[in-house]
Amino acid sequence: MCIIAATVQCSTGTGRVATDRMMLIEQLSLMVKRHLGLDTFTDDLQYSTKWAIYESPLGGRGLVATEDIKTGEVLFVDHPLIYGPRSRTKAQAGCTVCRKIDSDSFFKCSRCSLLLCSVQCQNSDVHFGDCSIISCWPNKVPIEEVDDTLLSRALTSIRAVLLNEEQRNLLTSLQAHVLPQHGSEVRNLKKYFDIPIQVEQFMSFVSCILDANAYQMGTPYGKKEMSFRGLYPVSALMNHNCVPNTRYTFNADSQMTVKAVKPILAGSEIFTCYSGMLWGxxxxxxxxxxxxxxxxxxxxxxxxxxxxxxxxxxxxxxxxxxxxxxxxxxxxxxxxxxxxxxxxxxxxxxxxxxxxxxxxxxxxxxxxxxxxxxxxxxxxxxxxxxxxxxxxxxxxxxxxxxxxxxxxxxxxxxxxxxxxxx
Ligand SMILES: [Zn+2]
Ligand SMILES: [Zn+2]
Ligand SMILES: [Zn+2]
Ligand SMILES: [Zn+2]
Structure with a gap:
């Protein structure tokens, strides 16, 4: 996706700007390599990288083929830095751990108010992480009065609080839509909790990054689940074309495999489609x-x-x-x-x-x-x-x-x- 870091936009002098951009691309390339596990030798790798991050003529950054790529070749297998319920207002309520929407036994956690379907989900590592963040914030109303739907809509941004420094650097190097219509799900939490200002600002920024870059995650065939989104940082670097040259699929572990759907010649940009392919x-x-x-x-x-x-x-x-x-x-x-x-x-x-x-x-x-x-x-x-x-x-x-x-x-x-x- 088109990304120009604020530091680049503020720089003066074209030579300096070009150098800064090259440095940012180099740093980003290193972070991406580490994220994909390409910095260590492994026999497990199912693909070889035939692409690099570059300055796209469309503006910002993109991925470009460095060798000819054949139809069906795997370009990379990405995994989400953070994932969780989507922030849209019509999102269907469900378990914030297993995504189940058709349980008779939903309950709100007595410590954080997130919706859960079972003791097993409540005792999971995922909920332990969520609960450890939310239950630290002093609540302004009794915890049972916290709207679990609003909390669920902000949960993906909340989960970013647990990222380590390197993961945060990768996350914040992505483009953000810093506009008033983005980040409302985090602002809504302020009526329930006293959130430390730096944490709130970070989560609001994450929410703007999610709106610009997150992918709706797949649902297994025949399963009805709460709609989740994931921040896949490498996939987020692909620019848009309404006739993309790649497609992506998800496996049961929420990994996203990106494959070429047509031959991509060395030097050509690698595209995905941010919109419905079958929409007019x-x-x-x-x-x-x-x-x-x-x-x-x-x-x-x-x-x-x-x-x-x-x-x-x-x-x-x-x-x-x-x-x-x-x-x-x-x-x-x-x-x-x-x-x-x-x-x-x-x-x-x-x-x-x-x-x-x-x-x-x-x-x-x-x-x-x-x-x-x-x-x-x-x-x-x-x-x-x-x-x-x-x-x-x-x-x-x-x-x-x-x-x-x-x-x-x-x-x-x-x-x-x-x-x-x-
Ligand atoms: Zn569950
Ligand atoms: Zn909890
Ligand atoms: Zn188009
Ligand atoms: Zn006619």
Whole structure:
């Protein structure tokens, strides 16, 4: 991710700035090597590093291939410096240790007020660490009155307090979004606890770093778990492209494996995608703007058809036409849309109204009722949007996720829907 440390931004004189930047990149490279365990000889290593940290032409730092990399090659296996519940307000409550959300025996720890599901989770090393930090802060209200949801939202930042100096250095060398909308979860804690000012400032800063760099962590197939995020420092160094040349997966130990999905030539930048790969351009650009504060201008964003996928397409408003509407100038946020077949032009505010109505429709769906969901896709949503539209694609993916390996269902390759065969 684009990172320019404050010391570099404040330096004067281009020669001096260049030297400082080189030094910072060298220091960071050493810290990253140690983090990945590449500084000691080991037989276990499953990959050889064919990349380096460099100053990206996109601004800040990035990863660049130092040798040609083949499709499928592992670039690195990263592990989180810190991880924990996501900070978003709609996060589902669950055990702060094992992520379980469907227990009948949830209780709040009597020392720290964090939500737990069992004595086993309460006695775990993870909870011992969390509890040792929180229970040290004098509470302003009786501990049982502390809102465990607010506490859970701040927990990932709280966990950074236990990092050692080297881990802290690596963490704070990453880019931070120091803006008023970031860090509210830490500020919310002040009504419950007297937190030492340096600790509060550090946690607020960590929260800004998390918002800029954290990855949503994977959930094993078929498991319903509280949504967690992890700070993977090497992965955080990859810049964004809407057609990335890597993909990542998580194993049961929360390690993130990053692999090449296409050949990457020596000297080329290594990219990941910070947004939904299967979202259309308007949704992707809005998400990148609100969460990462930039407007992407990559080749895919500039192409109205998104390489022929038509992910953002809407059905033409003209009743006689079967064509699709697409943005005329996708890099302009208020662009008019035009039908590919009949040329009908539609102003941007009409398109926004349709998109917001579709968003509410999808928000009201019951994803537990799989057959009703399939029926919904077949009979209702495709009246308003072409089958290429991201909503249809997203619902298909959710169906696969829900019943992909369920007894009695199989994939119908013809129309891409899953059907009951018995
Ligand atoms: Zn648990
Ligand atoms: Zn506790
Ligand atoms: Zn893009
Ligand atoms: Zn038309």
């Amino acid at each position: 351009t308007p949704a992707r650009r809005l998400h990148l703007y609100t969460t990462k504060h930039f407007l992407c201008t990559c080749d895919r964003c500039a192409d109205p058809t998104e390489r022929g996928t038509l992910l953002a397409a809407l059905k033409c408003f003209s009743p006689e036409c079967l064509g699709s509407l697409l943005p005329l100038h996708p890099l302009k946020t208020n662009t008019a849309w035009r039908c590919l077949d009949c040329g009908l032009k539609v102003p941007n505010n009409n398109i926004c109204a349709i998109q917001s109505a579709l968003g509410s429709l999808v928000g009201s769906l019951d994803f537990e009722n799989v057959l009703a969901l399939e029926n919904y896709i077949l009979n209702r949503i495709t009246k308003f949007v072409p089958r290429t539209n991201q909503i249809v694609v997203d619902l298909q993916c959710r169906l696969i996720w829900e019943i992909g390996e369920a007894e009695g269902f199989r994939w119908n390759g013809k129309n891409l829907f899953i059907i009951l065969y018995s």
